[in-house]
Amino acid sequence: MIIMDYRLIEGCRVGDSSAVESFVHTYQQDLYSLALSILDDSNEADDATQESFLAALHALDSFHGASSLKTWLFSITVNICRTRLQKQRRRERLRKILGGILQAAHPPSVEESTIELESGEALWRLIHQMDEKHRIPIVLRYYHDLSIAEIASILQVPEGTVHSRLNTARRQLHNVLKEGNL
Amino acid sequence: MNGISHKQAVQWIYGRLDGLLSEPQRLLLDEHLRSCDSCRVYASSVDGFSDHLQNEFHRRWDAQPGPSQNVFEYVTTGASRIPMTNRISSGVRLLAGAMALIILGIAINFVIARLQGSSPLTTVTEVVERSQLPEIRLLAFTSDQNGNSDIYVMHADGSGQTNLTNNPARDSNPSWSPDGKWIAFESDRDGFVQIYLMDANGSNVFQLTHDEAHHFLPMNIHGESNPWSPDGNKLLFLKQEPEAETSTLYLLDIKSKNVVLLVNGTVQFNNISWSPDGKRIGYVLNDSPTPDATFVTGLYVVDAAGSNLIVINTLLPQTDVVDKPSYYWSRNGSSMIFIAYRHLDEGRDQWIAYEAILDSNQLIERATSSTIMEDWWEGTSFVHGTDPYLLTWLRADGAFNTLKPLEVCDLTVESEYGFLARRSPNGNQVINIFCPNREMWFYYASSDGRIIKPLLNSPIPSFTVDMNVTSITWSSDDQFIAVTLASPEKSSLYILNVKSPSIQPGEIVMSSGELYAVPSWQPVP
Numbered sequence: 211m212i213i214m215d216y217r218l219i220e221g222c223r224v225g226d227s228s229a230v231e232s233f234v235h236t237y238q239q240d241l242y243s244l245a246l247s248i249l250d251d252s253n254e255a256d257d258a259t260q261e262s263f264l265a266a267l268h269a270l271d272s273f274h275g276a277s278s279l280k281t282w283l284f285s286i287t288v289n290i291c292r293t294r295l296q297k298q299r300r301r302e303r304l305r306k307i308l309g310g311i312l313q314a315a316h317p318p319s320v321e322e323s324t325i326e327l328e329s330g331e332a333l334w335r336l337i338h339q340m341d342e343k344h345r346i347p348i349v350l351r352y353y354h355d356l357s358i359a360e361i362a363s364i365l366q367v368p369e370g371t372v373h374s375r376l377n378t379a380r381r382q383l384h385n386v387l388k389e390g391n392l
Numbered sequence: 393m394n395g396i397s398h399k400q401a402v403q404w405i406y407g408r409l410d411g412l413l414s415e416p417q418r419l420l421l422d423e424h425l426r427s428c429d430s431c432r433v434y435a436s437s438v439d440g441f442s443d444h445l446q447n448e449f450h451r452r453w454d455a456q457p458g459p460s461q462n463v464f465e466y467v468t469t470g471a472s473r474i475p476m477t478n479r480i481s482s483g484v485r486l487l488a489g490a491m492a493l494i495i496l497g498i499a500i501n502f503v504i505a506r507l508q509g510s511s512p513l514t515t516v517t518e519v520v521e522r523s524q525l526p527e528i529r530l531l532a533f534t535s536d537q538n539g540n541s542d543i544y545v546m547h548a549d550g551s552g553q554t555n556l557t558n559n560p561a562r563d564s565n566p567s568w569s570p571d572g573k574w575i576a577f578e579s580d581r582d583g584f585v586q587i588y589l590m591d592a593n594g595s596n597v598f599q600l601t602h603d604e605a606h607h608f609l610p611m612n613i614h615g616e617s618n619p620w621s622p623d624g625n626k627l628l629f630l631k632q633e634p635e636a637e638t639s640t641l642y643l644l645d646i647k648s649k650n651v652v653l654l655v656n657g658t659v660q661f662n663n664i665s666w667s668p669d670g671k672r673i674g675y676v677l678n679d680s681p682t683p684d685a686t687f688v689t690g691l692y693v694v695d696a697a698g699s700n701l702i703v704i705n706t707l708l709p710q711t712d713v714v715d716k717p718s719y720y721w722s723r724n725g726s727s728m729i730f731i732a733y734r735h736l737d738e739g740r741d742q743w744i745a746y747e748a749i750l751d752s753n754q755l756i757e758r759a760t761s762s763t764i765m766e767d768w769w770e771g772t773s774f775v776h777g778t779d780p781y782l783l784t785w786l787r788a789d790g791a792f793n794t795l796k797p798l799e800v801c802d803l804t805v806e807s808e809y810g811f812l813a814r815r816s817p818n819g820n821q822v823i824n825i826f827c828p829n830r831e832m833w834f835y836y837a838s839s840d841g842r843i844i845k846p847l848l849n850s851p852i853p854s855f856t857v858d859m860n861v862t863s864i865t866w867s868s869d870d871q872f873i874a875v876t877l878a879s880p881e882k883s884s885l886y887i888l889n890v891k892s893p894s895i896q897p898g899e900i901v902m903s904s905g906e907l908y909a910v911p912s913w914q915p916v917p
Contacts, residue, residue: 219479222471225471225474227468227470227471227472230467230468230471230472231464231468232492233397234463234464234468234471234507236466238463238467239458240466241459241461242458243453244464246456247449247453250452252456252457255458256459256462256463259459259463260462260463260466260467260470262464263471264467264468264470264474267467267471267474268474277842279857287525297738318761325712333445333448334448334452344594347736348445349449351410352445352446352449353446353449353453355859357411358410358412359789369412372410373406373407373410375410376406376410377406380406380409380441380442382439383439383441384441386442387441388437390557
C-alpha cells in the first residue's frame with residue numbers, strides 16, 4: 211500500500227495524467243466526505259474538494275511521508291475547510307450587520323436553512339454553533355472514526371489537546387442530549 | 393471501593409472512549425464500574441451518547457450522493473498545468489534567488505572593493521558558483537583502475553570524474569571536512585601511511601602526521617570514515633607502530649597541531665565516531681579474553697579531552713550483553729543507543745534497546761523484543777517478525793510496517809536470504825537484500841518504517857563471482873547512497889538516488905581486484 215502510494219505520488223509529480231486520475235479517484239470520496247462533514251453543504255464540499263486536490267498536487271514535493279498520504283490530504287482539506295468556514299462566518303456577520311442597518315429581513319444562510327429544516331434538533335443547532343476548534347475534532351472522531359493520534363497529526367496539535375477539545379465538545383453535546391431525553 | 397476515585401473514573405471513561413487508557417487503567421476502571429452504580433450509569437450514558445452521535449452523523453451525511461463529476465474533471469484538467477506552473481515558479485524562485493545573490497554579492501564586493509581597492513567581478517562569480525553547490529556535490533572515492541591507488545571525485549550522477557592526487561604513492565580513504573572545503577586522506581608517500589589534507593580540487597596539500605609509524609583515519613558505524621569533529625577543527629586518527637599489533641587513538645587539533653592521546657587500544661578498534669555535539673567520542677573494542685577466537689563487543693565513550701571514560705558494558709545488568717558492535721548517538725549527543733541481548737530460559741531470549749544517558753551514567757530500557765532486534769530509532773524498533781522472513785518496523789503505538797525480502801526476490805518458498813541495513817545519521821535506512829538467485833536489491837525505509845520503497849527497478853546485475861558489499865554511505869541530506877562491492881576480480885561503486893529510484897545506477901569500476909575503500913560525500917552546504 212505504501213509502495214503503491216509512493217508510485218502514485220511520483221506519477222503525479224511528473225504530471226502523468228493516469229496517475230492523477232487514479233489519485234483523484236482513490237481519494238475523492240474521502241476528501242469530499244470530510245469537507246461535507248465540516249462544511250455541511252454539498253456545493254461548498256465540492257469546491258473544497260477540488261481546491262484540496264489542486265493544493266495537494268501543487269505541494270506534492272513537500273510531502274515527505276512523515277504521515278500517511280491520506281492523513282496529509284486530510285490535513286490540507288481541513289485547512290481549506292477552515293478558511294471557507296471563516297469566510298462563511300465573515301459573510302454571515304456582515305449580512306447581520308447590514309440587516310440591522312437596513313432593518314430588513316435577510317434570506318437565511320445555508321446553515322440557518324439547515325437548522326430551520328431540522329428545527330427542534332438541538333444537537334445540530336449546537337454542532338453548528340460550535341467553534342471549529344471543537345467541531346472539527348468531533349466530526350473527525352465520530353464520523354470519520356479517526357484515532358486521537360491521527361486527529362492530532364491532521365490538526366497539528368498535541369494528542370492531549372485533541373482529547374481535551376473532544377471532552378469539552380462531548381460534554382456540551384451530551385448535556386443537550388440529556389436535556390432532550392435522548 | 394477500589395483504587396480510583398469517582399472523579400478519576402469519569403476522566404477515564406472519556407479516556408477509554410478515545411483509546412487512551414493503558415491495559416492496567418482499563419482494568420482498574422472496569423473494576424471501579426463494577427462496584428459503583430452511579431459511575432456505571434454515567435459510563436453507559438456516555439457510551440450511548442457516542443453511539444447516538446455516530447448514528448446522527450452517518451444518517452445526515454452518508455445519504456449524500458458524493459462528489460459531483462465536476463470535481464474529477466476540474467481536478468484532472470487543472471492538474472495538467474501544475475508541473476508546468478511548478479517549473480515556472482521554481483524557475484522564478486531560482487532566478488529571484490540568483491538575482492538576490494548577485495545583488496548581495498555586488499553589494500558585499502562593493503564594500504570590500506571600497507576597503508581593499510580591488511575589482512568586484514571575481515567575488516560575484518564566486519557567489520553565483522557557491523549558490524550552485526547543492527547541485528554539484530561531489531563524491532570522493534579511491535580507485536586504482538589506472539594502475540595506482542589515487543583519490544578521485546565525481547558528481548552524484550557519475551559525471552566529471554577527476555583524479556585529485558595523481559601521485560605515485562598509494563592514496564586512499566578520503567573524508568570530506570564538515571564545511572565541504574577540505575579532504576583528509578591517507579597516503580604512504582613518505583614511506584609510512586600518513587594523514588594529509590588537500591582542498592576540494594586537490595591543491596594545497598598539507599601533511600598532518602609525521603611520526604615513523606602508520607596512521608589511519610577511523611571508520612564509523614556505516615563503514616564511512618568519520619575522523620572530523622563536527623566543527624571541522626579536529627581530526628581523529630589511529631597510530632600503529634611498524635610491526636606492532638596494537639594501535640592508539642589520537643585527536644589532532646588542526647590549527648594548533650596539538651595531539652591528545654585518547655585511548656590505548658588494540659587493532660580491533662571499531663566504529664569510532666564523534667557525538668553530534670562534538671563533546672565525546674564513542675568506540676568499540678574487542679573485550680574478549682581470547683581475541684583471535686571470538687569478538688566480545690565492548691562499548692566505550694571518552695570525552696574530547698581524553699578523560700571521563702565510560703565503559704557502557706558495566707552499566708548493564710548481569711543478564712545482558714551488548715548484542716552487536718553498533719550504536720547510534722541521540723541527535724543532541726547526550727546519549728548513546730545500542731541493542732543488548734538477554735539470555736533467559738530456552739525460547740525466552742530477549743533483545744533490548746538501551747539508551748545510555750552519558751551525563752548520569754544511567755541506562756534506560758527503550759524497547760524489548762522477543763525476536764531479534766536489529767536496532768531502535770526514536771521509538772521505532774526494527775525487528776525480525778515472528779515470521780523470520782519478515783522485516784518489521786514496530787512503532788511505540790503498536791502500529792507497524794513490514795518488508796518481505798523473499799517477495800522482493802520473487803520467491804514463494806521459504807529460502808535463505810541475506811540482508812544488510814544501514815541508517816543515515818537522520819535515521820532513514822537502506823536495506824540491501826541478497827536473494828538466493830544472487831540478485832541484489834536495495835530498498836529505502838523512512839526512519840519509522842512508514843515509507844518503504846524500492847531504489848531500483850531491476851536488480852544490480854549479478855556477477856560471475858560473489859560480491860561483498862563493503863560499504864554503504866549516505867549523503868548528509870539523505871538524497872544519495874554510495875554502495876561499494878568487492879570481489880577478488882572486481883570492485884565497483886554504484887550511486888543510488890533516493891528521489892529517483894527508477895534510474896538504474898551505472899557501475900563505476902574502482903579496481904580490477906579486491907579493493908576495500910570507503911567513499912565520502914561532500915556535505916551539502
